[in-house]
Amino acid sequence: MTQRNVMYCWHCKNRTSFKEFVHTEAEQIEDVEYDHDHDQSGELLPTRRLKTTWHFLYCETCSAPSVLMVTEWCALHLDEDREGCDEVSREVVYPTPNHASAPTAQMPEDVVQDFKEAGAVLALSPLARAAILRLALQKLCVHLGQSGKDINKDIGALVKEGHKPSIQRALDIVRVIGNEAVHPGSLDLRDDQETALALFRLLNLIVEKMIAIPTQIDTLYKTLPKEKLTGIENRDHST
Numbered sequence: 001m002t003q004r005n006v007m008y009c010w011h012c013k014n015r016t017s018f019k020e021f022v023h024t025e026a027e028q029i030e031d032v033e034y035d036h037d038h039d040q041s042g043e044l045l046p047t048r049r050l051k052t053t054w055h056f057l058y059c060e061t062c063s064a065p066s067v068l069m070v071t072e073w074c075a076l077h078l079d080e081d082r083e084g085c086d087e088v089s090r091e092v093v094y095p096t097p098n099h100a101s102a103p104t105a106q107m108p109e110d111v112v113q114d115f116k117e118a119g120a121v122l123a124l125s126p127l128a129r130a131a132i133l134r135l136a137l138q139k140l141c142v143h144l145g146q147s148g149k150d151i152n153k154d155i156g157a158l159v160k161e162g163h164k165p166s167i168q169r170a171l172d173i174v175r176v177i178g179n180e181a182v183h184p185g186s187l188d189l190r191d192d193q194e195t196a197l198a199l200f201r202l203l204n205l206i207v208e209k210m211i212a213i214p215t216q217i218d219t220l221y222k223t224l225p226k227e228k229l230t231g232i233e234n235r236d237h238s239t
């Protein structure tokens with residue numbers, strides 16, 4: 001591993017460079033691949049072994065520590081043509097990124113539960129978090145007056161209500177990425193912390209735009225003097 005890595009910092013929320021101060025590695029004895037060609041003693045030769053390395057890094061922007069876990073298949077016979085290691089996964093295991101994004105204040109309680117659960121598996125299973133966030137969106141659609149049974153149709157109905165294209169796109173991003181997590185798709189979500197974080201932000205944004213802001217406007221509107229409200233209503237019904 002190179003001395004410098006550029007990745008997302010869950011502490012200062014920057015994509016920035018990290019420096020390694022130490023690393024430690026472990027080879028999994030049980031995860032060994034064998035060559036089907038026998039050696040002279042008639043035994044199978046191990047060819048690759050799964051290796052996990054924990055890199056202890058610090059952020060060069062905020063100096064806070066992070067731990068990066070890298071898993072690789074490594075060849076045991078480097079003199080042969082299959083040299084070096086093939087990376088299987090690379091994930092930040094500390095800090096647990098569920099602290100990175102908190103649900104916005106107006107998020108309905110059942111959606112908050114899923115939002116937090118997706119946060120808890122954020123570092124461990126990128127596929128699970130995308131699938132759970134899609135479920136959260138499905139529940140959110142119910143709060144937005146839709147059936148919650150078919151997200152695609154629900155989004156279509158919300159678009160017909162005249163919401164901005166940016167909201168429709170935000171809804172579709174969470175839906176499509178969630179679908180990719182549940183069904184075999186064309187997106188590789190396994191090593192994509194930034195998309196993961198963006199999904200949490202998008203869900204918050206949808207709640208802000210579709211629940212929090214309309215509620216605030218409603219509350220302020222009701223504080224207008226009664227005669228002004230009557231005047232507004234008369235104007236709007238006079239055409």
Ligand SMILES: [Zn+2]
Binds near residue numbers: 010011012061064
């Ligand atoms: Zn940082």
